[in-house]
Amino acid sequence: MKDFLELVVKEVVPETREAKTFVLENVDGTSFNYEAGQFLTLVLDYNGHEVRRSYSMGSAPGIDDRLYITVKRKENGEISRHLLEHLKPGDIIRAVPPSGRFTIQMDVPEERHFFFLAAGSGIVPIFSLIKSLLKAKPRSHITLLYQNHDETTIIYHRELQLLEEQYPKQFTRIDLLSHPLLHELPARRLNNGLLEQLVGIHEPRPFTHKKDKPATLFYTCGPPSFMRMVQFTLRVMGFDEEQLFKEHFTIPVLPPPALVIDPQPKKVQLHYNGKEYEYNVSYPTSILQAALDLNIELPYSCKGGRCATCTARCISGEVKMSNNEVLTEKDLEKGLILTCVGFAATDLRLELGSL
Numbered sequence: 001m002k003d004f005l006e007l008v009v010k011e012v013v014p015e016t017r018e019a020k021t022f023v024l025e026n027v028d029g030t031s032f033n034y035e036a037g038q039f040l041t042l043v044l045d046y047n048g049h050e051v052r053r054s055y056s057m058g059s060a061p062g063i064d065d066r067l068y069i070t071v072k073r074k075e076n077g078e079i080s081r082h083l084l085e086h087l088k089p090g091d092i093i094r095a096v097p098p099s100g101r102f103t104i105q106m107d108v109p110e111e112r113h114f115f116f117l118a119a120g121s122g123i124v125p126i127f128s129l130i131k132s133l134l135k136a137k138p139r140s141h142i143t144l145l146y147q148n149h150d151e152t153t154i155i156y157h158r159e160l161q162l163l164e165e166q167y168p169k170q171f172t173r174i175d176l177l178s179h180p181l182l183h184e185l186p187a188r189r190l191n192n193g194l195l196e197q198l199v200g201i202h203e204p205r206p207f208t209h210k211k212d213k214p215a216t217l218f219y220t221c222g223p224p225s226f227m228r229m230v231q232f233t234l235r236v237m238g239f240d241e242e243q244l245f246k247e248h249f250t251i252p253v254l255p256p257p258a259l260v261i262d263p264q265p266k267k268v269q270l271h272y273n274g275k276e277y278e279y280n281v282s283y284p285t286s287i288l289q290a291a292l293d294l295n296i297e298l299p300y301s302c303k304g305g306r307c308a309t310c311t312a313r314c315i316s317g318e319v320k321m322s323n324n325e326v327l328t329e330k331d332l333e334k335g336l337i338l339t340c341v342g343f344a345a346t347d348l349r350l351e352l353g354s355l
């Protein structure tokens with residue numbers, strides 16, 4: 001597999017005042033292999049530095065001819081603003097090949113009910129999933145609860161309307177606007193009570209038997225506070241963890257590592273910011289967590305193997321990673337590892353910074 005995809009921007013489509021869709025193609029003309037709900041990690045040269053940001057694909061394989069991502073401006077966000085202001089047709093960008101786990105379970109029974117809960121740019125992977133489901137699972141029912149500020153901030157507004165018209169029996173869309181411009185529309189922000197009420201109204205009871213495994217599946221993507229509220233409410237309502245799927249744009253949650261590593265303590269010698277540190281780490285504590293527990297302030301962000309903020313170079317020893325969605329084969333050949341999902345299989349010598 002190639003280290004990076006080389007992509008050309010074919011078209012830029014304004015979605016809202018704060019969001020644009022970028023249609024991308026492989027420079028060499030080859031097609032993409034991806035699943036609905038996955039994301040690309042862009043590898044950008046920004047002010048002389050390499051930066052990586054992940055963006056979900058709003059397009060759906062087998063449905064949309066062209067692959068696209070949709071970027072929404074994050075308040076004071078450096079890279080989102082940069083992309084929205086400067087990325088134009090003809091530009092060439094690099095990306096780590098598509099990855100991600102926010103995908104459709106194709107083995108679920110046909111009659112399942114899918115609830116999608118999106119806020120703002122959280123609609124991007126959800127839009128891809130909805131399109132795929134409507135085509136692949138025609139007997140399933142889909143309800144979308146979509147939170148936005150007002151009518152003008154709704155990404156994919158027209159495309160969603162078209163899906164409603166095309167699939168009136170299978171697809172129900174409920175827009176929630178916290179500050180609607182039209183006065184006749186109610187101002188609604190999803191909270192515990194409203195979510196409980198809407199799920200109660202729209203969940204097709206015949207498919208759900210509390211004693212048996214409930215059939216409804218929930219897919220959530222939005223800002224952290226929205227995600228927390230949704231997960232909490234659904235758990236309180238009695239839905240199982242295995243019915244709840246989520247994509248974190250900021251803090252990914254990964255399953256616990258399942259590596260075969262001797263749990264005896266290993267010595268980590270670490271060079272960072274001109275200082276030498278030495279500490280012990282035992283599996284299943286990660287290299288990063290052991291340092292943080294000792295108040296050694298190492299850099300990190302997602303703590304989930306997706307953002308590369310915690311990257312280190314392994315000078316000697318062996319590191320096993322439980323997950324890696326951002327480093328390329330070439331990075332690995334250079335000895336780069338992710339400390340947040342990295343576990344010491346032997347004593348280690350690591351170097352952080354200016355890699």
Ligand SMILES: Cc1cc2nc3c(=O)[nH]c(=O)nc-3n(C[C@H](O)[C@H](O)[C@H](O)COP(=O)(O)OP(=O)(O)OC[C@H]3O[C@@H](n4cnc5c(N)ncnc54)[C@H](O)[C@@H]3O)c2cc1C
Binds near residue numbers: 051052076100
């Ligand atoms: C799986 C996934 C899918 C996403 N899909 C979308 C999408 O479809 N549309 C959309 O608008 N946004 C999406 N995002 C968010 C996007 O990656 C950026 O976080 C967002 O655009 C803000 O970046 P910024 O530089 O403008 O903001 P800033 O505030 O400047 O940066 C955000 C902060 O997050 C951290 N960070 C986020 N991503 C990375 C990374 N890859 N590497 C290193 N640090 C990182 C940085 O520490 C930074 O401080 C997604 C994020 C993830 C993890």
Ligand code: FES
Binds near residue numbers: 299309339340
């Ligand atoms: S902190 Fe994001 S990959 Fe480690």
